[in-house]
Amino acid sequence: MGDYAVEATRLTKKYKTRGGDAVEAVRGVDLAVRPGEIFGFLGPNGAGKSTTIRMLTTLLTITSGVATVAGIDVAAEPSRARQAIGVALQEAGLDPRQTGRELLVLQARLFGLSAGAAKARAQELLELVDLLDAADRRTKTYSGGMKRRLDLASALVHEPSVLFLDEPTTGLDPDSRLTVWDEVRRINERGTTVFLTTQYLEEADALCNRLAIMDAGLIVREGTPGELKAELRRRTGLAEDPTLDEVFLDATGRTRTRGAGDVQEVGA
Amino acid sequence: MSNTMSQSWLLGRRALLEAVRTPESTIPTFFIPLFFLVVNVGQAGRIFPGSSTEFLHGQGYAAFQLPVSVLLAASFGSAGLYLVEDIVGGYFDKLRATPISRSAIVLGRLFTEAVKGAVVTLVIIVVALPFDVHIAAGPLGWVLIIVLTSAWCVVFSGFLQLIAMKSRNAAATQSGSMVFFPLMFLTPNFVPRDLLTTPMQWAAKFNPVTYLMEAIRSPILESDVDWAVVGKGFLIVAVLGALMLWANVSAIRTYD
Numbered sequence: 001m002g003d004y005a006v007e008a009t010r011l012t013k014k015y016k017t018r019g020g021d022a023v024e025a026v027r028g029v030d031l032a033v034r035p036g037e038i039f040g041f042l043g044p045n046g047a048g049k050s051t052t053i054r055m056l057t058t059l060l061t062i063t064s065g066v067a068t069v070a071g072i073d074v075a076a077e078p079s080r081a082r083q084a085i086g087v088a089l090q091e092a093g094l095d096p097r098q099t100g101r102e103l104l105v106l107q108a109r110l111f112g113l114s115a116g117a118a119k120a121r122a123q124e125l126l127e128l129v130d131l132l133d134a135a136d137r138r139t140k141t142y143s144g145g146m147k148r149r150l151d152l153a154s155a156l157v158h159e160p161s162v163l164f165l166d167e168p169t170t171g172l173d174p175d176s177r178l179t180v181w182d183e184v185r186r187i188n189e190r191g192t193t194v195f196l197t198t199q200y201l202e203e204a205d206a207l208c209n210r211l212a213i214m215d216a217g218l219i220v221r222e223g224t225p226g227e228l229k230a231e232l233r234r235r236t237g238l239a240e241d242p243t244l245d246e247v248f249l250d251a252t253g254r255t256r257t258r259g260a261g262d263v264q265e266v267g268a
Numbered sequence: 269m270s271n272t273m274s275q276s277w278l279l280g281r282r283a284l285l286e287a288v289r290t291p292e293s294t295i296p297t298f299f300i301p302l303f304f305l306v307v308n309v310g311q312a313g314r315i316f317p318g319s320s321t322e323f324l325h326g327q328g329y330a331a332f333q334l335p336v337s338v339l340l341a342a343s344f345g346s347a348g349l350y351l352v353e354d355i356v357g358g359y360f361d362k363l364r365a366t367p368i369s370r371s372a373i374v375l376g377r378l379f380t381e382a383v384k385g386a387v388v389t390l391v392i393i394v395v396a397l398p399f400d401v402h403i404a405a406g407p408l409g410w411v412l413i414i415v416l417t418s419a420w421c422v423v424f425s426g427f428l429q430l431i432a433m434k435s436r437n438a439a440a441t442q443s444g445s446m447v448f449f450p451l452m453f454l455t456p457n458f459v460p461r462d463l464l465t466t467p468m469q470w471a472a473k474f475n476p477v478t479y480l481m482e483a484i485r486s487p488i489l490e491s492d493v494d495w496a497v498v499g500k501g502f503l504i505v506a507v508l509g510a511l512m513l514w515a516n517v518s519a520i521r522t523y524d
Contacts (some may be wrong), residue, residue: 057365079367087365093358097289098282110366138289156363166384222433 003071005162006033006056007195011065013051025051028065031193033210035161038188038247039209041197048217049197050090055197057087057129060247070161083111086155086163086192092147096140100131100150103139104157111158123154129183133251137267145176152183156192164185165196169203181207200243213251221251272369275304279363279376280383286350287384297344297388301337302395309399312458325458325489328400332495334393335484336457339477339495340415341388342421343448347377348428348441355436364523374429374516378422385421401488409487412498416484419505424448426512433519453478476504 008031015023026048033039038210043049054060055069058078067074070084079243101122109120126135129149134142139150148168155163165184169177177200184207188194198204204211205225213221213228221228229241232250242250273437313329324332351374354360363373366459393403403409425444431444454471455478461469472478483501486494 059361059364082365084486087362090357093360093362095282095359096357097286097288100325102285106278106282107362107366110275110368112367138431153464249274255435 003035004032004068005035006031006039006067006069006195008032008052008056008067009065011052011067012063013048013055013060014063023219026055029217029219031212031219033162033193035193036188036191036196037182037209038196038212041195041214042199042201042211042248043197044254045199045213047214047252051215052214053089053164053195053197057085057164058082059087059142060139068102070245079216083158086158087159087166088148088151088164088168089166092144092151094139094142094151094154097138100126100138100142103136103150103157104154107154113157119225121157125156128156129153129188130179142204143176143215145172145179148172149183152180152187154195156187160192162193162195163195165194167197167199169198169200174200174263179201182268201248204216205244215249215252272372275368275372275373276379279372283291283347283350283377283380284383287346287380293346293349297341297346298391298395300344301341303339303390304338305330305333305392305396305399308336308458309416316459323463323493325404327402327404327489330396330399331401331488332485333457334346334396334401334488335481336390336452337396338392338484339416339420339481340448341392342385343424343445345381345421345425345428345445347381347425348432348444349431349438351377351432352436352438354414355432356385356438366398367393367461370475370520370523371517373518374426374433375513377429378425378513378516381421381425383420385418388421389414389417391408403488404491405493406491408493412487412493413484416480416498416501416505419502419509420480423512426509426516430512430515430519433516433523440470445499448477448496451475454478476508479504 008029011026011029012024013026015025017023029052042050042051044054049149055062056074058081062075063076069081072081072084074081080088086221098106101174104120104122106123108121109115113121129152131146131149131153134146141149152168169180172180181203184194186198196207208225210224211222212219213230223231223245228247231245232242233258234239274317309330316329317327317336318324318326346421349358395399403413405412428444433439435441453473454468456472461472461478464472479500483498486497
């Protein structure tokens with residue numbers, strides 16, 4: 001394992017079904033994310049993105065393979081690894097009965113900050129994500145976008161070196177989505193490596209320095225958005241660069257045909 | 269260990285706040301046990317008048333029924349349902365992604381259940397006092413009853429938390445709380461054990477809630493604490509409590 005912010009070697013996750021059969025959700029993934037990058041992890045539903053991110057963030061046990069974040073082996077030293085990472089998962093994991101401020105203060109205390117430092121950090125983060133006006137309202141009254149921003153803030157209380165975001169804009173309106181993009185860029189500019197999964201290709205195109213496309217538990221493409229487009233253009237002899245959507249469809253073996261006004265997805 | 273305790277305290281405070289901010293989940297904890305007290309006394313109070321019923325030691329039948337109500341109140345165990353809500357809503361994972369001891373996540377809630385158990389017991393006893401009830405063993409009796417009931421609250425909440433972590437489902441967790449009803453009815457809840465039929469005596473003998481109920485009843489009815497009876501109650505909650513703590517800590521450490 002080298003000097004990467006996130007590194008995985010032959011990362012595998014097998015589940016046992018109730019019937020006793022083994023399902024391989026992640027099948028030997030190799031990853032290397034450099035410090036300071038925004039790394040995008042794309043794939044269709046069920047590709048294994050969330051399972052991978054949950055293994056990298058110590059929330060799921062690893063069946064085989066090795067993963068490190070900030071140079072720390074997540075299986076061998078999970079507690080140290082958690083100190084180095086921030087996590088915002090698909091569901092904005094918020095307690096509906098706490099106010100935004102209370103939630104951030106508690107989160108900061110759990111990361112070892114003193115009561116005074118936790119209050120100060122909460123205030124700083126509420127300003128960062130523009131939630132000061134709503135800080136003393138219970139989170140159940142927040143809109144989807146506000147919840148996402150608070151979730152992001154709660155992942156940052158301890159100034160992690162790597163931030164994991166699992167589909168951070170799913171379900172948000174376009175305005176809220178752009179706000180979250182701005183936050184992610186701002187966080188990254190402060191030196192935090194960002195590892196995000198998304199189903200939105202324009203999001204990956206707009207935010208990410210490098211991408212990996214996952215399908216059926218395997219990484220099927222990896223590179224910068226420009227490299228991936230150029231590779232497809234070269235291979236298929238297109239006159240101009242394809243879109244990232246076309247790269248994605250090519251990589252995951254899917255094509256789209258338009259029929260009777262509907263978009264239909266069919267296996268290639 | 270001290271880290272785990274301070275983290276449990278932080279999370280326990282959060283769970284207390286949760287209880288205070290959700291009065292609709294706390295009110296049935298008072299209402300239903302008091303309803304049982306009124307109904308049971310109404311049904312059997314005239315059969316067992318305090319003046320001529322030896323096992324009442326001069327008190328009203330409500331005094332005999334009081335342990336049933338406090339144990340019922342202590343067995344609502346909302347901790348399990350709140351935990352399912354945390355799991356489904358993603359906050360449980362948020363907590364698991366922090367560097368705290370994972371045991372603190374379950375211990376914090378159990379700490380809160382002990383506090384809630386103590387408060388609910390105190391309120392139910394105070395409400396029962398005007399109905400010809402007094403705690404014969406005095407202040408020591410109050411303390412024994414509250415400690416025993418709080419400890420049982422931790423045991424039963426631990427059981428429900430276990431179901432919550434294993435099932436991750438509110439309906440399954442809610443069903444788990446129903447387990448207390450057969451346990452409660454297979455005890456000397458209406459009359460002392462020696463007045464039960466033989467099959468019921470056998471059922472009560474192997475039911476741990478019997479010993480707990482008798483341990484709570486003893487300081488209510490008897491001015492001299494019967495330590496043999498009270499000791500069995502403490503032994504039951506100590507053994508079951510240790511088992512539940514171990515099971516909860518194991519469950520969260522292996523939670524995937």
